[in-house]
Amino acid sequence: xxxxxxxxxxxxxxxxxxxxxxxxxxxxxxxxxxxxxxxxxxxxxxxxxxxxxxxxxxxxxxxxxxxxxxxxxxxxxxxxxxxxxxxxxxxxxxxxxxxxxxxxxxxxxxxxxxxxxxxxxxxxxxxxxxxxxxxxxxxxxxxxxxxxxxxxxxxxxxxxxxxxxxxxxxxxxxxxxxxxxxxxxxxxxxxxxxxxxxxxxxxxxxxxxxxxxxxxxxxxxxxxxxxxxxxxxxxxxxxxxxxxxxxxxxxxxxxxxxxxxxxxxxxxxxxxxxxxxxxxxxxxxxxxxxxxx
Numbered sequence: 001x002x003x004x005x006x007x008x009x010x011x012x013x014x015x016x017x018x019x020x021x022x023x024x025x026x027x028x029x030x031x032x033x034x035x036x037x038x039x040x041x042x043x044x045x046x047x048x049x050x051x052x053x054x055x056x057x058x059x060x061x062x063x064x065x066x067x068x069x070x071x072x073x074x075x076x077x078x079x080x081x082x083x084x085x086x087x088x089x090x091x092x093x094x095x096x097x098x099x100x101x102x103x104x105x106x107x108x109x110x111x112x113x114x115x116x117x118x119x120x121x122x123x124x125x126x127x128x129x130x131x132x133x134x135x136x137x138x139x140x141x142x143x144x145x146x147x148x149x150x151x152x153x154x155x156x157x158x159x160x161x162x163x164x165x166x167x168x169x170x171x172x173x174x175x176x177x178x179x180x181x182x183x184x185x186x187x188x189x190x191x192x193x194x195x196x197x198x199x200x201x202x203x204x205x206x207x208x209x210x211x212x213x214x215x216x217x218x219x220x221x222x223x224x225x226x227x228x229x230x231x232x233x234x235x236x237x238x239x240x241x242x243x244x245x246x247x248x249x250x251x252x253x254x255x256x257x258x259x260x261x262x263x264x265x266x267x268x269x270x271x272x273x274x275x276x277x278x279x280x281x282x283x284x285x286x287x288x289x290x291x292x293x
Contacts, residue, residue: 004258005129008095011263014270015094028278033270034263038093041262046089049073049082079123087125088248095261097248098126100148102239126245132212137257146245147212149225154207163222167232174224175207213243220244 013025015034029035054069056062076082088097101123126148134143152160154175158168208225209232222233237243249259 001128001132001135004095007264008128008261011094011261011267014267015263027271027274029274030277030281031273033273034266037266038090038263041093042086042089046082046085049076050085052076075121079121081123084123084125091125091128092248092250093262095128096131096259098128098131098148099123099246100126100244101246102244123246132210133257135257138255139257140242140247143257144216145212145214146243147210148245149208149210151206151208154205157207157209163232167230170230171224171232174230213237213245215243 011034013023014027014029015032015038016024017029017032017035018025018027052069052072054065054072056065084099088099091097101121103121130149132148133146137143157163157171163171210221210223210225212221212223213219214221218237220233220235220237221231223231250262251260253260
């Protein structure tokens with residue numbers, strides 16, 4: 001997936017422009033076509049929270065259906081599903097939109113910077129840089145594994161209740177032995193603003209973990225994001241048949257599992273337009289007009 005990740009990062013840099021901190025694009029962007037394109041489409045495709053409409057053919061169940069409809073719509077607002085879907089669309093424009101859904105069965109924990117309450121459903125964006133799947137498959141239904149990387153503080157890991165004592169003991173020894181993972185050497189979209197942040201400036205040190213879903217075995221395996229060989233958790237997956245991930249791919253390629261990002265078709269036109277506009281502006285600055293006396 002590395003070539004796709006690098007291309008996605010190039011698209012995001014152009015979207016951010018040359019005035020986005022020190023790590024945006026190095027090219028002048030007086031007319032940012034990619035930013036304009038993404039802004040228009042994201043507002044049109046995911047403008048607000050979706051609404052549920054619950055019906056029943058049994059007249060005696062209509063009050064129950066109405067109550068259920070109100071509860072679902074309230075929950076949609078509580079988990080800010082509209083905001084998530086907006087990010088879902090934007091991610092798909094740059095590559096592929098990925099949402100992980102599920103039900104939090106542990107205590108209230110922070111995962112990837114987002115709090116998940118006990119027994120609450122969640123739908124969270126998975127960045128493409130934190131996603132992995134079986135590239136040998138031609139369709140999603142044929143994949144042998146799908147997974148995502150996420151981060152938790154050590155405190156949340158040990159207090160969440162989702163790992164057993166044996167796993168926590170192995171994890172504690174591994175961390176104490178210097179086995180903590182580190183992604184600072186990997187360039188990601190987050191580095192556009194976080195690249196200059198020193199490890200000492202991080203408020204709480206996070207530990208990167210992986211969740212991998214195995215469709216054939218119907219299992220979810222959790223392990224650390226390093227070269228450790230032990231699994232922290234292996235559980236049976238209980239959920240939708242297509243797994244815990246919802247994907248949005250706009251332009252699928254026949255016989256291939258990876259789509260063509262819509263932004264990629266605009267990328268060279270965006271670069272060419274800004275290059276020509278910058279050249280014309282420089283010519284205008286150099287031009288001298290001598291008036292008649």
